[in-house]
Amino acid sequence: MFACFFAGSSLLLFAFIYWRATVFETNRIDALITEDARTLASEDQDAILALINTHVTGDFHRVGYAALFAPNGNRIAGNLEGVPPGLPIDGKVHVVSAARTDLPAMGAIDVRLAALRIANGNILVIGRNGQYMVVLREVVMHALTMGAIPAMGLALGAGMFLAWRTQQRLKEVHRAAERIMGGEVHERLPIAGVGPRDELDRLSLLFNGILDETERLLGEIKATGDEIAHDLRTPLTRVRARLERTLKGDMGPEETRETVGKAIGGLDQALAIITALLRIRELENSKRQRGFTTLDPAEVILLIEELYQPIAETKDIAFTVDIAPVPPMFADRDLLMEAVGNLVDNALKFTPPGGRVTLALGPREGDGATVIRVADNGPGIAAHERDLVFSRFYRSDRTRHLEGTGLGLSLVAAIARLHGMAPRVGDNNPGCVVELAAEGAIAPRAPVPATPAV
Amino acid sequence: MDIDTFDDQGWPPVTSKAHILLIEDDRETADEIIRDMADRGYMISHADNGRVGLERAREGKYDLKYDLLILDRMLPEVDGLSIISQLRAEDVPVPVLFLSALNDVDERVRGLKAGGDDYLTKPFVLSELSARVEALLRRPAEPRTTRLRVGPLELDLISREANRDGRPVELLPREFKLLEYLMRHPAQVITRAMLLEDVWNYRFSPQTNLVDVHIGKLRRKVDAPGDFPMIYNIRNVGFVLREPQ
Incomplete structure (x- = not known):
């Protein structure tokens, strides 16, 4: 398909070049003939005869025509039998049928001729045959055979190859898709591999x-x-x-x-x-932000501190809170409190007596994103388990015996995502640190109501 | 726990004989609620669809107005939200407690905005329901008062000072709020969830015994050694503050 388009377009291109070249060449020849005729006509009879002779004898390619006729049509000199019938004597180029006297075997062919009357009444005819057109056609045909046909072949081949390959790949994709639909969920669509990625x-x-x-x-x-x-x-x-x-x-x-x-x-x-x-x-x-207002997260942190400080004391855990100023946040107060409370609750639950839990709020070094961080020096979370703790029900084998729903951190992750915050678990050497970072802090989608909804 | 512990049944609500209308379409849930409320001494009527429920709520029974409505959120014919809006539009002041399987925060806000007084999400524990029913039935307890008094315990809401038998009790601001809440609901079972919601505005069930620790601290300040205890633990339910006996 592609190859056909390519071949068609190159043929069209050649036809156009041929057409333009022909027109150009014809115009050039016609201008030459007219010019020659006019120059000759301005000379006297003897000079004209001499020039006709040189014109005819010097024309080794046998393409030139030149002759002088008496007013009655009798030939005086030149290589034409008579004034060709149908040639007006107007000094302009016309295509007429004529035979040359010095090459009778050629017969009468279409020739571009111009005729005009010189000062003494005699008729001067001058012109050229269409031989150059043949040459031109040959050149074009030659170029076509030498250039276009191999190019077309190449295009055709490449096109067929590409089409074949695309079809093969589509078939592979199709087969893979069928396997996936058949329940092989591990299957993936094939990728061509190296090189720049194409659309497929x-x-x-x-x-x-x-x-x-x-x-x-x-x-x-x-x-x-x-x-x-x-x-x-x-x-x-x-x-x-x-x-x-x-x-x-x-x-x-x-x-x-x-x-x-x-x-x-x-x-x-x-x-x-x-x-x-x-x-x-x-x-x-939930896509909802109905309970969202612009608030200072420090308020939430302080409330959590007040709520959890007594239990930290009874468990003999040093619970410290560290608040650095941060810009106001667009958040649901209850949900944010629930998330932070959950993290602190967890930390206090897993940290042994005599341990330490810190709750910190502040801008992160570098990008200044607001970060809420809960760190403890409890048993910590093994590196390979860190990504899992935010999924539902994940509970480290070491904590499985402890009571709890195992859903706390999933709940935190869900709340964090609703707030455009990224939850992350890290190592506190020893212990565990959980961070909620307001990286893509969300802005109010609708104007915040003048009176807070709470 | 160093708090004297009693069982739920040991505390019949002082609001018994109150007349409650339950509008709930689920037969089994309704049966459980009716039995529990009847055991506690309440008179309880039941409607199993919204239209009948609305009519009953309007007219009362034998011209006796209901003291409280327990209203399911999703009902056949007329849903819970429409019933409450209708009643409020007709100036029926009866307190309403919403029951709903929807735990959505929006649903809660919508329920309270429509005129509900409390909102309990299914599944719930019956003692949680009865504690909230009692709290609603006792309201309003003179909201504009500036001094609260329960037996020897006195709370000045303006100077924010507390004393027991004239002996000052030093309280942190949140402890003051906690004691105020208990004193506004004297001799009444208060659940942990109620305290978290109303004192801390916190809607989350902690895995730690958070509320017990706060109550314990408060109790050590209120019930000095040698005093008769005033704050009691009610097993599996919550706490109660009452005059020493």
Whole structure:
């Protein structure tokens, strides 16, 4: 297809060149003939005869015509039998049929001639045949065969190759897509590999990106399903065992009461897991910023400090808060408080007595982005687990025995994302540091209402 | 925990005999609520769809107006939000407690804006519901008062000073707010969630025993050694402040 277009366009190009060259050459020849005729006509008879002779004898290519005729049409000199019929004597170039006397074998052919009457009444005819046109055509044809035909062949070949290759690649993509649809979620669309990316590669890369994300989500959903089942089964199994023991009825009233109380505690934990799950889903689906106002994050930090300082004291943990001035933030106060509270709650839960927890707010060195950071010197999080802690239900093996929904950090991550903040976990040597950085700080999408919504 | 602990059942609400209308379409949830409320001594009526519920709420029962509405957010025929808007438009002042499966913050705000007085998300614990019901039934407790008094305990809301039997009790600002909240709801079970929401404006269930620690600190200041205790722990539910016995 492409090759055909290429061949067609090169043919057109050659035709155009040929046409323009012909027109140009014809005009040039005609101008020469007219000029020659006019120059000759201005000479006297003897000079004209001499010039006609030189013209005819000097014309080795046999392309020139020159003759002088008496007013009655009899030839005086030159290589034409007579004034060709149909040639007006007006000094302009016309195409007429004529034969030359010095080369009878040629016969009558179309010749460009001009005739004009000189001072003594005789008729001067001068011109050239179309031989140059033949030469020109030959040159063009030659150029065509030497240049255009190989070029066309090349184009045709290249075009066919490209078309074939594209088709092969499309077939591969098609096959890969069919395998993916058939359930092979690890499969990816093929990329041509080296060299600059073409459109097909870029499209494939885009689709592969979508597939990566989908696979990640699928994996997360699957893992979440397993984890939900596991995390719910543990407390529910305990509840069941306790109730069964109570049903046997061989406990005293005090023991019965205590066992039922513990069973209720187990059910509460199961309920807390479900509530937290629903809340995360709600936050993740939420595009809303209705509760958002412009606030000073320091207020939230101070509230959290006040809320958690007593429990740090009872656990004998040094809880310090460090606030540097930062610009106001566009945030939901309740949600921000929940996120920071969750981080501090976690840090206090995992840090052993005598440990240290710090909560810091301030601009980051370099880009000045507002960062909320909670650091502790507790057991910390292993490097390979750091990315996982923000996914639902992830709990380090070391902390699995501790009570909790295992959803706290997922909740924090969901809130952070809603605020355009990036959650990050790092090493505090020893211990753990969690950062919420307002990198792509979000601006109000709509004008903030004059009266705060809270 | 160094706080004297009692069980929930040991504290019959002083608001019993109040008349409650429950509008809830889920049969089992309704049964549980009705049984629990009846056990606590309340008179409770039930409507299982929004239209009937609205009519009942308007007219009362035997010309007796209801003292409180427990209203499900999603109902057949007329939904909870429409019922409350309708009642408020007709100047029916009955306190309303919303029940909803939707935990969305927006839903909560919408429910309270429409005229609801409290909002509880399903699933909930029955003792949480009854604590909130009692808090709503006791309102309003003289909101413009400048001094609160429960037995020997006195709180001056203007000078922000507290004393017990004339002995000053030194309180931090948030402890003052916490004690004020307890004293505005004397002899009444207050849940941890209620304290977090109303004292700290904090909607999040901490994994740590945060509230207990704050209450413990407050109690050590209020109940000095040798005093009769005034702040009690109610097992699995919350706390109560009452006159020493």
